[in-house]
Amino acid sequence: MSAVMAQPQQADLDVTAQTPGQADVLTPAALAFLTGLHTRFEPARQARLRARRERQAFFDAGGLPDFREDTRAIRAGDWKVAPLPKALLDRRVEITGPVDPKMVINALNSGAKVYMADFEDSTSPTWPNLIAGQRALHAAVRGTLEFTVSDTGKHYALRPFEEQAVLMVRPRGWHLDEKHVRVDGVPMSASLFDLGLFAFHNARELAALDRGPYFYLPKLQSMEEAQLWNDVLDHIERELRLPPGQIKVTVLIETLPAVFEMDEILHALRTRIAGLNCGRWDYVFSYLKTFRAHRDKVLPERAQVTMTQPFLKAYSELLIQTCHKRGAHAMGGMAAQIPISGDEAANDAALAKVRADKLREVTAGHDGTWVAHPALIPLAQQIFDERMPTPNQRHVLREDVWVTREDLIKPSLGTITRAGFEGNVEVCVRYLAAWLDGNGCVPIHWLMEDAATAEIARTQLWQWLHSDGLFLDDGTPVDFALLERAFLNLPTRLGDRSRIPGGSRINEAIGVLDRLTQADVLEDFLTLPAYARLD
Known part of the structure; x- marks a missing residue:
């Protein structure tokens, strides 16, 4: 495996684990590249994590999130994000899942418009899983990935490139370390490890295919965290000799603080952002965590906290309005259901929930949606095809939406x-x-x-x-x-x-x-x- 050679670094990088095949991806040049990312950006990452802790202390003391006064001009300004590449104009159904070889093949072959290869919430970050994931994606980018099930002999291979979903990669969040890679004794950022290693090996190949590279960025809490990502991606483009803005990203709005800074996040990444996504489950988790000390913000059990609840409806509609005003995609959330075998009535009931959820999203103005299982792709595709004949709905401006701070923080009853x-x-x-x-x-x-x-x-x-x-x-x-x-x-x-x-x-x-x-x-x-x- 090869890529553009990075300049030698003075810092000392140690890999403290071993698993088969890691030498293929952790080449000397790749390790030098990762060392450079850590040296340059680790101080800024730690500053952002300190800011998170300070903000949570404010909430714990009774404070409430709100729209920022110091960024009012950004929200009021007349600006748009950069034009989207052709490969990202139609994202009506996206499938997500971990990065093991079988999943990568099935997802790319699934018929979805996009596959988000997930190093984050759906991957347990064991060292073998991470290395196997990087190897699988490297082979997938080059069209050579194959997999055979050892006990059955069933063989999996990729369809022709033109029939595959567009690949996007989600690294782990800013808060996580990669403990197996240490620079001068300090664990490396898991974000920089996941994204940096993938970009080092695959960015130029994907650029030549007019397929990015494209990433999903998770769990951001502020525009400053978005700016840090923009600085990292600018640096990667320079090091790998890519055109400025070649790397495109979609940001998951899955924390409560971030919903108050969506304009600002789009602005910080305006030369490379393709859209925002309603990461609904993490968003509910963030609401709970943000208001952990607020007795008046306790939510009912999870099954009752649906997207039709007023505070979640306000969140999704504000996201649509904000994205479309700026020329970006507004992606819907995850359908977590999977087919129920052996119980036709229960399966029909589950599919009815998916149908209602996707109909809600497309009617509200979302440009696409997520599913967790390939069997749900035809249903989601049908609903979006019927209600969204155009590649996206960025023309649906939702000027009828008016959302206040209270709308976003008022808890649901149950x-x-x-x-x-x-x-x-x-x-x-x-x-x-x-x-x-x-x-x-x-x-x-x-x-x-x-x-x-x-x-x-x-x-x-x-x-x-x-x-x-x-x-x-x-x-x-x-x-x-x-x-x-x-x-x-x-x-x-x-x-x-x-x-x-x-x-x-x-x-x-x-x-x-x-x-x-x-x-x-x-x-x-x-x-x-x-x-x-x-x-």
Whole structure:
């Protein structure tokens, strides 16, 4: 594997793990390139993470997010983002998933317009997973990726390039380290490792194909974080001798602070941004985390927090209005349902939920949507084809939308049922056990769960248990005795552990969740303490 040689760096980079094939991607030139990224941008990353902590302390003290006064001119200005490349004009159905070879082939062959190869919420970041993902994407870019299932002999290969989905890559967020790569003893940013290594090996090849490279950027909280990404991408383009603005990105609006800075985020990335995406599950998680100390902002159980709730409807419609005003795409959220085999009625009910959700999105003005399973692509495609005959809906300006701060932060009404409480415990334990076992995308009760949905479950449990005076709808107090009973009932709910992903690590996952919910302070991310247990 080859790419443009980076200039030698003085810093000392160490790779502290070994897995087959890593020498193919971690070449001396690639390591020098990564070292340069770390040296140049790690101080700025740490400054942004400090700013996050300071902002959360303000919220914990009773403060509320709001639109910024110092950026009023950006919001009022008459400007647009750069024109979009042809490959990104029509994104009506996108599929997301992890980066193992079989998934990469199936997703690129799926018939979706875009495949988001996900190093973040649907990939457990074991060292073998990360290296295998980089190798798989390298081969996919060159059209040579193949995979054979060892026990069945079934063979998977890519369709011709013209029939493949457009590839986009999502690196891990700014808050995560890559502990296996250290520069002068300091762990490297997982964001820079994932995106930098992929760009180093593939950017020039994708540019020659007029396919980017294109990225999804996760969990941004401010325009300054967007500006940091823009600086990184400018640097990568210079180092790899790409034209300015060659790299295009879509930003997930999946944190509550970011919804108040959508214009500013678009402006910071205006030469390269293709759109914003309603990362709905992480957005709910961020709402919970932001208001963890606000007793008046407690949400009901997850099943009741749907996109028709007023605060989520306001979020999605403001995103559409903001994007279309600036000439960018407004992407809809994830349909997490998967086909239910052996129960036609239940499967029909699940598909009806998907149909209603996608109809809501296209009617509101979204330019495309996400699905988690290939079987949902035809349904989503049909709905968008019927209601969106043009490649996108950027002409739908939604000038009727008027959203205030109160609209965005007012919680939804609802209840906490025993099934909802125990369901949160089960989803979090089962997902965490699978994640610790190397699987970051887990089907649970016919929903494809990833880190975002597990975070909702974990954060809701913490907030409910640390808010005095909460009761289930049947009058039972929400307290740690209720949590203990849920843990005791879990083996019955799970049945044969050998039949579920990560079954051998269920007890470990229960211990982690118990410690996190008992803690006086909410852990920012479930994956931070869990990451120490990987490999």
